[in-house]
Amino acid sequence: MPFMLVKFNLQKRVKLAQGLWMLYWLSVIMGILLFGLGIFFKVELRKRSEVMDNNESHLVPNLLVLVGLLACGLNAFGGKVCHDSLDPSKFIKWKSMLKAYLLLSCGFNALLLAVSLLCFIMQFSVYLILAEGLRNGIRFYKDTDTPGRCFMKRTLDMTQIEFRCCGNNNFRDWFEVQWISNRYLDMSNDVVKDRLLSNVEGKYLMDSVPFSCCNPASPRPCIQHHLTNNSAHYDYDHRSEQLNIWTQGCREALFSYYSGIMSSIGIFILLIIILESVDMAGLKYLITSLETMTDPEVQDCESEGFLLEKGVKETFADLLTKIKTLGRSNQVEGGDTPEANT
């Protein structure tokens, strides 16, 4: 009892072949889009690799690029097969490869599913990398004369301006590090010396933030220094002031940006999986309808197309027995060897 049997006459077969050809070319375009998305994601990760401590994993974008190229290739081949399917002379050369092609498409769908799951799971690693990277970034902000960290200040300033955030968790992270280099501190000044002596590690700490934390939407000029001292500024209450500097932490801001990208790519891959499955089903119908034609030369006849030759349960049982026989043929027969020696 074939699974999901459909009767086809010549017109229906032609329509199926044409529709399937267009679907395959749509899938090629989706494959190109996936490739482009992979490149875009890779570029975005590279742009901010400094705040991720330069050890971010490029596994996901590399996989996306690979899968995009594979999708293009597979679907272009499928389109060619559909284009040739209505001409019996051309179709014969593809006939032998089609079973392998369908199995390959199945495997490719499984790969797509794995990549989509990776897109969602890798967001955790991005979160952890961002936390570590931003903490180091804030620590090395002042080291504009140390090779390898010269541009950390610029990168962090640009990130804070672009993503409208301040510090790692919030602006108070800047209070715990010395972000002014010793080159610009007047060591002969008593105030400076007091501040350096006021904490165990001898760091110049103050309740100030860099200018890149300033919010342009604030109605008053930016208050960067003596943030927690209400009396240092006229008409200022640091507990209720929300618009002066950015209140969001950069880790949250960057993470929501990257998780947005990764989730969108994951959903896009799921859509591609659905499209590929439809392509595979259509191709199976086309192949079976062409095979069950009573006379291959006479085009104008009825034929049947189906998804599976037997029912679902029987097909699975057949598959299991095939796998078991394969396994048994690989096992060495233990009873035969003693007889072989005599």
Place this chain on the structure above:
Amino acid sequence: MAVLRVKFTKTSRDKLAQLLWILNWISVVTGAILFSLGIFLKVEINKRAELMVERDIQYVPNMLVAVGLIACAINFLGGKICYDCVDTTKFLRWKLIILPYIIFTFFFTFCMLVGALMCYTMHGELEESLNVGLTEAMRFYKDTDTPGRCFLKRTVDMLQIHFQCCGNNGYRDWFQIQWISNRYLDMSQKEVVDRFRSNVEGKYLMDGVPFSCCNINSPRPCIQQQITNNSAHFNYEHQTEELNLWMKGCRQVLLEYYTHIMQSIGLTVLITWLFELSVLTGVRYLQTSLKNVLKQGDPDSESDGWLLENSLMETARTNLNIIKSLCKCNQIDTASNGDPNINVPSTCKALYGPDNVPPKATTEAS
């Protein structure tokens, strides 16, 4: 003596028609590109409308949008005509329209040229508009509580951050205006009151700039206050310090930005104009060669195509005469003192066909 006469066989006529069909469709695409460039320029100007004083700079993007739309329509019609020109029977449908179409397109290309030239001449007006606009914006920077100017501070800050510039001509422009609102100044402090009294207009002036002037490339934390006072900061000399604040003035930066856009758009319009002119020339040749084929009667024969039937001077003279006679027919004849009942012979020359012989008067049957 025809201008630039070319012989056309049937195949070359067909090839010309097909080629012109493709070129017309490419021209539709370029017309759409012109339209979108006009929209883009309009959006860019409106984005920074707060920083520009009202001047007549909107006419350039509006002209581009109009030219783009008309170019699309004209070339769409041209494509349809060329598609039908392969078949002489279908060409008869268009016979009357094609010559006015060519003349109209020829004058339209002049509009396109004018549009391209306007892109280059907008520079002066834009500079004036930006100069006044930026000065006003900086003056109203502190008025974040005045309705209509609440967001000027944010706009100016975002401008200085994004375009990496400070002030109108340079950062010293900020020293000459009060950019801190009185709401945030403690009037009870002696220093504040002294500063107010230190100048004629009673403004709180200081040698400080807003945070948006800070240069992110600076190796040291930004020095915003007491910029000209070297002793206020350790290891600081304001005359040699280049990396602390943005050095360029915003007017110059914005002007460069818009000039760059306009030059690119102007170049695109010029290239489109040349392309349109060449397509028009092809259509003219096609029209004249098909006209001659119809005159000869045999659709498969060779025919001549030309740009103008007679030389340039003769064509200009005949056209002027036609226009003059049209004008004379329209004038009211004042010799009869305005009385319509007096029969005055018409001064219009009646044209009785190519040999100009009036028809014989028919005799009444007796």
